[in-house]
Structure formats: structure tokens, C-alpha cells
Amino acid sequence: MNAANLQLAEQLVNAQYVRQGAQVRHARESLLASLLAQRRMPEVGWDETSIELLLHELAGMDSNNFPGNTGVGEREGRLLCPLVAHRHYRLAHGIGRSGDIAEVQPKAAGSSLLVKLANALALDLLRRAGAPSFGAALVLPMATGMSIALVLLALRKQRPSATHVLWPRLDQKACLKAIILTGLTPEVIDGCIVGEQIETDMDALQARLDALGSERVLCVLSSTSCFAPRAPDKLLPIARLCDHHGVPHVVNNAYGVQARPLMRMIDAAAQNGRVDAVVQSTDKNLGVPVGGAIIAAVGKGPGAAASKALLKAIGGTYAGRASIAPIVDAFCTMLYLGAEGYAALVVEREANMLFLAHAVGTVARAHGERLIVSGANPISIAVTLGVALGARELEAARPGGADAACAAPPAAGGGDGDGGGGGGGAADAAVRGPGAAASGPATAASGSGRRLEAAEYTAFGARLFQRLCSGARVVVPTERKVIDGVELLGFGAHVRGYPSVYFTVAAALGQSRAEIELFAKRLDAVFVEFERASRAEARGGVGAAAVLQPRDCAGK
Incomplete structure (x- = not known):
């Protein structure tokens, strides 16, 4: 409402109440003014109502939402399903022009403004995250x-x-x-x-x-x-x-x-x-x-x-033009979180990385496995897999020589921050208990078990998924994959001849400590299941993969 409309409203509702509402409206307009002027993430995130009001205002600047507009072209932003219209806030024209996705769309000033702001917020996010250049x-x-x-x-x-x-x-x-x-x-x-x-x-x-x-x-x-x-x-x-x-x-x-x-x-x-x-x-x-x-x-x-x-x-x-929907999602989220909110999530993720390494490492050691030392990776951890499944060895065709290993490892700490450092990091240190330190490349298994087939290892990951644990990946380095004519030996392991079967998990943004605790509990249960199956097989029964075939997800 402008000043004239507010004066008219005071004739219908107590003037004090109208002025109070006007103050709130002014506060929200100040948020928008700051956004347009500074073109950076707000320090404190916006509330949902403020974001929705902005989306409605921007949509109102697009020609398909002009009162009395008559469209006679082949693409006029018509939305036939009300559910679709509400889902997209009637932002129907998309972004860009046929020759450039970054160009302003004449029929959609509001959408074009949203995209420009989203680009500016994204740049600010990346700079704050650690890349000011x-x-x-x-x-x-x-x-x-x-x-x-x-x-x-x-x-x-x-x-x-x-x-x-x-x-x-x-x-x-x-x-x-x-x-x-x-x-x-x-x-x-x-x-x-x-x-x-x-x-x-x-x-x-x-x-x-x-x-x-x-x-x-x-x-x-x-x-x-x-x-x-x-x-x-x-x-x-x-x-x-x-x-x-x-x-x-x-x-x-x-x-x-x-x-x-x-x-x-x-x-x-x-x-x-x-x-x-x-x-x-x-x-x-x-x-x-x-x-x-x-x-x-x-x-x-x-x-x-x-x-x-x-x-x-x-x-x-x-x-051609492009959909605005993914950009609206990113724009709303950056406004909602604000710089402080996103920074807090990053700090939480870093703490969760340490906790994940500790929780998973503790479970792994209890079953004869351990974390693989990869301290330069700040998001993902890998855990050996084989002892609990009764494996004797992995028949990995490691080529040896320069194809498999660098000529000389770098100095501890990784040199000048190039990401290739050796020597492990905080996540590695978090799980090293007495006797847990590694003395060389991980082995597929120890003990006198039998040789396992790839399916018996991947059944471990399938059982985790059946227990509603998503995201864990089991890697068998003997796998071979051909992608559009390109052969990758040891697919999943990023290199030929990695000497261990393992599984990976990650500490990602938005993950909670409770999720990690629940995963560790379910991981322990799956280890126990496979150990029982391995003992049964050793007594003359069938192997772990046969005993623990994944159940139908539909619960049949």
C-alpha cells in the first residue's frame, strides 16, 4: 500500500493499527531495498512471508500476469493447471532470450530481475565460502x-x-x-x-x-x-x-x-x-x-x-530460453538462510565430519575393519570391507609400478594446499585408537577366510539400503566399466588396482548428528548379520550373498 491507500484504510480501521501494519510493510520494503542496492546475501535470513511477497511482486512484473493483457504469440506464459501456477508463483516465461541465457527477457522484467539477483547472491555465497577471487x-x-x-x-x-x-x-x-x-x-x-x-x-x-x-x-x-x-x-x-x-x-x-x-x-x-x-x-x-x-x-x-x-x-x-524454476529454488534458499545461516551449516558439517569418522570408525574396528587414511578429503571417508564378510583375499589385478603408485609421496601436510597431501587429517586422527594406525595400503581382508565374489561385497551395501541407509557406496576394485567406449578398470575406486574393497560415506551439508548416530547403529547391525552368515557358510552352509539377498523393497 502507498501512503494514499493507507490514509483511506484509516477511515475503515483504527489508524494506530493501520500504522503498525504499515511499519511492518516498510520493514519488508527495506529488506528489498537493501537487496537491490547491495546485491549480497542478507546477513540474517528472510522469513518465508517476506520471500513470498517478493516473488509475487516480481511475478506481477511479467507480462503474463498483467491485468488485461492479451497474448497473441505462441508462447505467452499461459498456465493451464492452477496447481502448476501456484507452484511456480506464476513465473512462466523462463529466462534469457533465444540467443543468450543471460540476456533480459522483454516479456518478463520480474523474472529477469530475479535471475540477476540470484547470480549476485550466488557470487557472494562463493566468495564468503572461501573464494574471494x-x-x-x-x-x-x-x-x-x-x-x-x-x-x-x-x-x-x-x-x-x-x-x-x-x-x-x-x-x-x-x-x-x-x-x-x-x-x-x-x-x-x-x-x-x-x-x-x-x-x-x-x-x-x-x-x-x-x-x-x-x-x-x-x-x-x-x-x-x-x-x-x-x-x-x-x-x-x-x-x-x-x-x-x-x-x-x-x-x-x-x-x-x-x-x-x-x-x-x-x-x-x-x-x-x-x-x-x-x-x-x-x-x-x-x-x-x-x-x-x-x-x-x-x-x-x-x-x-x-x-x-x-x-x-x-x-x-x-x-533457447530456459526454465527459471531451479533458479527460483536457489534464490529463495539463499535469502532464507542468509550469510549467517549458511555459515552455521558449514560449521555444523565440519563437526559432523569428525563425528562421522569417530562413530563409523568405532563400529568398523569392533568388526575387524578400519578407516582408510585419506585425510585430504574433507567430505568423504572410506572403510575397509572384508574381514566381517569372511574374506580371505581380493583378487585385485594391481598393475604395479608407475601406473598404480606415485614415484614419491609428498611431505606430510600436503605442501602448499594443493589437495594431494598425505599424512591424514582430523577425520583420520578421530578414529585412531590404540593399535589402529595404518602401516601401508589397506588389505582386502585378513585371516583365513575364503575369496569372495563381487556380489557378496555389494550385498553389504544393498542391506544397508534395505535398512533405510542411503548414500553408502561399496567399491570392489576389480570392477570393470566401459562408458561410451572408454574402459575404466577398477571402476568406483578412481584408479586401477586399489588393494582393498571398501565402502564410503560422507558428511554433507544439512546432515544431522542424529542421522549419523542412527547410521552407526544400523551399520553395526549389518556387520553382525554378515558375520553370522559368514560363520554359517564356514560350517558348510551358503555364503553371505545367498543368505542375505536383498528383500523386495515393497515388503512382499
Whole structure:
């Protein structure tokens, strides 16, 4: 209400009450004024009513919501189902224009304003998370893998003769499929085993770059967040290598925003080497439905100019308009949490990482297993698997030599923050009880048990899922996977010949201590089940996999 309407309202309702309501309205308008002027996350998060009022005001600026508007085009933002209209706050036009996803949509001033604000808030979020060198951000309505593909397509326009992507191996399919989708050739660089941790093989990366020549290499696609025992890639050495050879560097930071060490690592790489684009997921880092990503460009450092140009090219590469829904989700969440709320979640996650390592490590040791030392990974932990299942050995075809292990491990602590450090971290220390320290690579099992088939190991993960524990992954390093013609030996382990079967779990943003406690209890119960089955098999019965076949989820 404006001042004139408030005066009219005072003729109907006690003036004191009207003025009180007007003060609340003014307070909410001040929130919006601050948002428009500062273009940063609010320190204290907004309440839901304030966010909804803003969404309704922005929707009212789109032409499909103009009173008396007559649309005679083929796309006029018509919503036929009221449920759909309410779900999307009548924001129906989408974002961008047919030639550029970052362009203002003339029919949708409100939607365009929302997108500009979302980009500004996302940039502020990333800077606060530990990367102050970032200079711009673009929130896309595509998940991480497709967003990486869009980055590669934009780079391909800039470097049409370059057809190869150097990819330090990460056994999650999205990156590899993004490379193949864009018609490029992936050059898979296996990691190397240092102690028990899998690290970037810089010698192999350098050798492949030299063999191909920088003019044929589109970019190096490195990764930060990953499943243990893989460490984040050595971003600083990679960034310096790329800067020296004039090769673009794209960072897959899928769920790394929630981990301050990873963000600081990216920032150091950007300021002291070349980083062209950093891609992160909205669902993993902001707790929204799957379908969005934030692409960041750096604003400082040797690669700043190229990074800024690439972000603009990415916007112009997207074909057609795009959905605004994932961007609305991210925008609302950043407003709701505020800077203080998000920072509190990050601190809570770090505490949960230590607690998860302690709780899971305690259960593991009680059943003859232990945590694998991978201290450079701030999000994920890995646990050996085999003793409780009665395994004798794992028939892992470890090739040995330089293919499996780096020539020399780095100094304890990981050097200059490049993510490849050895020596373990706080999560490792949290679970080392008396006699628990490792003295070399984990073994598949000890004792005099029998050799297990892969299905008997994966049955362990299936039983956890049946007990409503989602997210745990069992990795059998003898697995072989062919993805669009690319063979990956030891799939799941990020490297050929890892010497242990293991499972991984993670401490992610939004996880509660109660969830970890419940998981530890259920993990212990599953270990007990498999131990009983193993003893029964040893007495002449059937094996664990047969005894513990996953039950039908429907409860038949």
C-alpha cells in the first residue's frame, strides 16, 4: 500500500493499527531495498512471508500476469493447471532470450530481475565460502554434468582445433559423459596411490599434455569434491601447468562449496595459476531439488580475463530460453538462510565430519575393519570391507609400478594446499585408537577366510539400503566399466588396482548428528548379520550373498 491507500484504510480501521501494519510493510520494503542496492546475501535470513511477497511482486512484473493483457504469440506464459501456477508463483516465461541465457527477457522484467539477483547472491555465497577471487557467477537450470558440457561447448567455440580434454580420473559418470556428449576425446589420467590415498598423477598429466601439444588440448577438467580415498586434485600445480602452456582449466567443484578447504584451494589456484570456470551444484550445496548449477568466473589472477570472456560465451551458447524454476529454488534458499545461516551449516558439517569418522570408525574396528587414511578429503571417508564378510583375499589385478603408485609421496601436510597431501587429517586422527594406525595400503581382508565374489561385497551395501541407509557406496576394485567406449578398470575406486574393497560415506551439508548416530547403529547391525552368515557358510552352509539377498523393497 502507498501512503494514499493507507490514509483511506484509516477511515475503515483504527489508524494506530493501520500504522503498525504499515511499519511492518516498510520493514519488508527495506529488506528489498537493501537487496537491490547491495546485491549480497542478507546477513540474517528472510522469513518465508517476506520471500513470498517478493516473488509475487516480481511475478506481477511479467507480462503474463498483467491485468488485461492479451497474448497473441505462441508462447505467452499461459498456465493451464492452477496447481502448476501456484507452484511456480506464476513465473512462466523462463529466462534469457533465444540467443543468450543471460540476456533480459522483454516479456518478463520480474523474472529477469530475479535471475540477476540470484547470480549476485550466488557470487557472494562463493566468495564468503572461501573464494574471494571469484568475479562473476551464472546460475544455470541444469545439473552439474550438463553445465560442464555447456562450458566445454563454449570453450570449443574459442578453440575449434582442440579436441582433447585431459581428465584426472574421477569415477562418477557425469564428467566423462559431458566430455563425450560434446564430441570431444577424453584423455583419462589415472591417479596414483600414495599411502592409502589416491592423488593426482602430475607426471602423467604433464606427459600427456606434452604428447598431444597444447593446441590440441581443449582444457584440463579437474575435480575437488569426490569419494574417499581419492583426494581433491592438485589444483595449484594444475593451474600453474595450464597457465604455462596456455591451456584452459575447468574445475568440477560439484559439492565443494560446503567445504572451506576446497574453496580456499580453488582460490589459491585462481590467484596463482589459470582457472577458467568453476562448476558447482545447487542441490548439493544449497539443499534444493536437483536441476541447477552455479558456474563461476575468477576476477583475479592470470586467467581472469579469459575466465570473464568464457562466462559470457557460456551464456551465449545455451540454445533457447530456459526454465527459471531451479533458479527460483536457489534464490529463495539463499535469502532464507542468509550469510549467517549458511555459515552455521558449514560449521555444523565440519563437526559432523569428525563425528562421522569417530562413530563409523568405532563400529568398523569392533568388526575387524578400519578407516582408510585419506585425510585430504574433507567430505568423504572410506572403510575397509572384508574381514566381517569372511574374506580371505581380493583378487585385485594391481598393475604395479608407475601406473598404480606415485614415484614419491609428498611431505606430510600436503605442501602448499594443493589437495594431494598425505599424512591424514582430523577425520583420520578421530578414529585412531590404540593399535589402529595404518602401516601401508589397506588389505582386502585378513585371516583365513575364503575369496569372495563381487556380489557378496555389494550385498553389504544393498542391506544397508534395505535398512533405510542411503548414500553408502561399496567399491570392489576389480570392477570393470566401459562408458561410451572408454574402459575404466577398477571402476568406483578412481584408479586401477586399489588393494582393498571398501565402502564410503560422507558428511554433507544439512546432515544431522542424529542421522549419523542412527547410521552407526544400523551399520553395526549389518556387520553382525554378515558375520553370522559368514560363520554359517564356514560350517558348510551358503555364503553371505545367498543368505542375505536383498528383500523386495515393497515388503512382499
